[in-house]
Amino acid sequence: MxxxxxxxxxxxxxxxxxxxxxxxxxxxxxxxxxxxxxxxxxxxxxxxxxxxxxxxxxxxxxxxxxxxxxxxxxxxxxxxxxxxxxxxxxxxxxxxxxxxxxxxxxxxxxxxxxxxxxxxxxxxxxxxxxxxxxxxxxxxxxxxxxxxxxxxxxxxxxxxxxxxxxxxxxxxxxAPIVDALNALELLPREQVAARFGIRLPKQTALVTFHPAVMDVESPEVLLDELLAGLLDVDGLHIVITGSNSDIGTADVRRRIGEFVAAHPERVDFVESFGQVAYLSVMAAAAVVAGNSSSTVLEAPVLGIPSVLIGDRQKGRPVSASVASPSPDRGAIADAVRVAISSPASVEGTAIFGGPxxxxxxxxxxxxSAIPRPPRKRFHDLEEKPHS
The missing domain is CATH 3.40.50.2000 (Glycogen Phosphorylase B;)
Incomplete structure (x- = not known):
C-alpha cells in the first residue's frame, strides 16, 4: 500500500x-x-x-x-x-x-x-x-x-x-472547491442562524479579513475602512469570522472584537463556522466582503457577489461578480450597495472545471510513479539553439 x-x-x-x-x-x-x-x-x-x-x-x-x-x-x-x-x-x-x-x-x-x-x-x-x-x-x-x-x-x-x-x-x-460544493448539502438559513446564535437577514454581509504584510495599506487601515464602509450601508447586517494566524493577527482580532462590542445591534461574530456552515451562511448572504480567497473563489462559484479589499488576492482570476474598490469607506460602501442589488450569477467560474x-x-x-528521492529535470519551454 x-x-x-x-x-x-x-x-x-x-x-x-x-x-x-x-x-x-x-x-x-x-x-x-x-x-x-x-x-x-x-x-x-x-x-x-x-x-x-x-x-x-x-x-x-x-x-x-x-x-x-x-x-x-x-x-x-x-x-x-x-x-x-x-x-x-x-x-x-x-x-x-x-x-x-x-x-x-x-x-x-x-x-x-x-x-x-x-x-x-x-x-x-x-x-x-x-x-x-x-x-x-x-x-x-x-x-x-x-x-x-x-x-x-x-x-x-x-x-x-x-x-x-x-x-x-x-x-x-x-478546483477542489467545485468538488466540495458539489458534495455538500447546505444548511437552511434559519438552521445555521439558530446553531450559531446569529442573525441572518437577507441583507447580510459575510466578512473575513486576514492581515497581509505586503498589502497596499496596513492591515489596520484596510480593516478600519472596510468596517466603516459596511456600517455606512443602511440596513446591512454584518457577520464576521475569525482571522487566520498571520503576522499582525493579534491587532486585527483586537480591532474586530472592539467593533463587534461597539455595534451589537448590527454585528455578529463567529470564530469558525466549519466548512458546511460557512458556505451555508455565504449562500444566504447578500454579499461577501474582505480579503480572503473566498471572495474570489467560493463566492463566485456560489453566485454571490463579493467586495475584495486590498491586494492580498491580486493576481488571482477574478469573475465579474467581484468588485475591487479603492480602500476607503466611501468607495467600499458604494461597491457593497451595488453588489447587494446585483442578481446572483456564476458567470466566469467555468475556469475552475467541474466536479x-x-x-x-x-x-x-x-x-503515478513517485520515485524516492524525487529527482526532477527542469523543463525548458523552448530549447535554445546550439552555438
Missing part, C-alpha cells in the same frame, strides 16, 4: 481537502496518514481539529507549531522550530508522498522538512498569484519543492510548467 500523508493546518484548507481525504481513506491501495497542525490545534482559533475527528477521519500526527506571538521575528522563530517537529512526524509516519495545499507557512515548513528527508511532495493550488502577500513566494517555492502538482485552472497549470515543472507531472482535475477533483487526484496519487 502506498502511504499518503496529508497536511492540514487551517479550517480553510481542511474544507478543500475533506473530499480528497475521504477518497484516499476509502481506497484499498492507499494508506491515509493525516498530519494536523497550525490553527487546528489552537483554542483561540476554534481548535478545529474537532471537525476532522467528527468526520471520522484518522489523525496520524498532531504537530503544534505556533506560539502566541505574531510579530515577524516570532513567526520566523516558530517556523524554524517547526522544521524538526515536522521532520520527526514524517520520520515516524514514513509516507511515500506528502500532500500539501496552498501557500501558508505551515505547508512551506512541512515541505522543507520533507525535501530534506527526500520525501516526494504533491502540491495543490500551485501556479496562482497573490501579489499583495508573501504567500506568493511561499507558493512558488512549494512548486519547486513538489514532484506532483494539482492546479485549480488550466492557466495555473501552464504557469507551473513555466516554472520548469515537467507537463506530465502537472495535473488539472478541477471530480477528489477522485481523479486520488487516482493520480495511487497510480
Amino acid at each position: 502506498r502511504r499518503v500523508a496529508v497536511l492540514t493546518g487551517t479550517r480553510a484548507d481542511y474544507g478543500l481537502l475533506r473530499g480528497l481525504l475521504r477518497e484516499i481513506d476509502a481506497d484499498p491501495e492507499l494508506d491515509l496518514r493525516i498530519i494536523v497542525t497550525g490553527t487546528h490545534l489552537i483554542d483561540a482559533f476554534g481548535r478545529t481539529e474537532t471537525e476532522i475527528v467528527a468526520d471520522g477521519l484518522p489523525i496520524a500526527a498532531s504537530v503544534p507549531i505556533w506560539s502566541e506571538a505574531d510579530t515577524r521575528s516570532a513567526v520566523a522563530a516558530d517556523v524554524g522550530r517547526a522544521l524538526p517537529r515536522y521532520a520527526e512526524a514524517l520520520i515516524e509516519l514514513e509516507p511515500d508522498v506528502l500532500v500539501v495545499l496552498g501557500d501558508r507557512l505551515e505547508a512551506f515548513a512541512a515541505a522543507a522538512a520533507a525535501t530534506i528527508l527526500s520525501i516526494p511532495i504533491a502540491h495543490i493550488h500551485g501556479g496562482e498569484l497573490t501579489e499583495g502577500a508573501m504567500d506568493d513566494a511561499l507558493r512558488h517555492s512549494l512548486t519547486k519543492m513538489a514532484y506532483l502538482h494539482f492546479t485549480s485552472t488550466e492557466d495555473h497549470r501552464r504557469r507551473v510548467i513555466q516554472l520548469g515543472e515537467e507537463p506530465g507531472r502537472v495535473h488539472f482535475h478541477g 471530480g477533483f477528489a477522485a481523479l487526484t486520488t487516482q493520480t496519487l495511487r497510480d
Whole structure:
C-alpha cells in the first residue's frame, strides 16, 4: 500500500481537502496518514481539529507549531522550530508522498522538512498569484519543492510548467472547491442562524479579513475602512469570522472584537463556522466582503457577489461578480450597495472545471510513479539553439 500523508493546518484548507481525504481513506491501495497542525490545534482559533475527528477521519500526527506571538521575528522563530517537529512526524509516519495545499507557512515548513528527508511532495493550488502577500513566494517555492502538482485552472497549470515543472507531472482535475460544493448539502438559513446564535437577514454581509504584510495599506487601515464602509450601508447586517494566524493577527482580532462590542445591534461574530456552515451562511448572504480567497473563489462559484479589499488576492482570476474598490469607506460602501442589488450569477467560474477533483487526484496519487528521492529535470519551454 502506498502511504499518503496529508497536511492540514487551517479550517480553510481542511474544507478543500475533506473530499480528497475521504477518497484516499476509502481506497484499498492507499494508506491515509493525516498530519494536523497550525490553527487546528489552537483554542483561540476554534481548535478545529474537532471537525476532522467528527468526520471520522484518522489523525496520524498532531504537530503544534505556533506560539502566541505574531510579530515577524516570532513567526520566523516558530517556523524554524517547526522544521524538526515536522521532520520527526514524517520520520515516524514514513509516507511515500506528502500532500500539501496552498501557500501558508505551515505547508512551506512541512515541505522543507520533507525535501530534506527526500520525501516526494504533491502540491495543490500551485501556479496562482497573490501579489499583495508573501504567500506568493511561499507558493512558488512549494512548486519547486513538489514532484506532483494539482492546479485549480488550466492557466495555473501552464504557469507551473513555466516554472520548469515537467507537463506530465502537472495535473488539472478541477478546483477542489467545485468538488466540495458539489458534495455538500447546505444548511437552511434559519438552521445555521439558530446553531450559531446569529442573525441572518437577507441583507447580510459575510466578512473575513486576514492581515497581509505586503498589502497596499496596513492591515489596520484596510480593516478600519472596510468596517466603516459596511456600517455606512443602511440596513446591512454584518457577520464576521475569525482571522487566520498571520503576522499582525493579534491587532486585527483586537480591532474586530472592539467593533463587534461597539455595534451589537448590527454585528455578529463567529470564530469558525466549519466548512458546511460557512458556505451555508455565504449562500444566504447578500454579499461577501474582505480579503480572503473566498471572495474570489467560493463566492463566485456560489453566485454571490463579493467586495475584495486590498491586494492580498491580486493576481488571482477574478469573475465579474467581484468588485475591487479603492480602500476607503466611501468607495467600499458604494461597491457593497451595488453588489447587494446585483442578481446572483456564476458567470466566469467555468475556469475552475467541474466536479471530480477528489477522485481523479486520488487516482493520480495511487497510480503515478513517485520515485524516492524525487529527482526532477527542469523543463525548458523552448530549447535554445546550439552555438
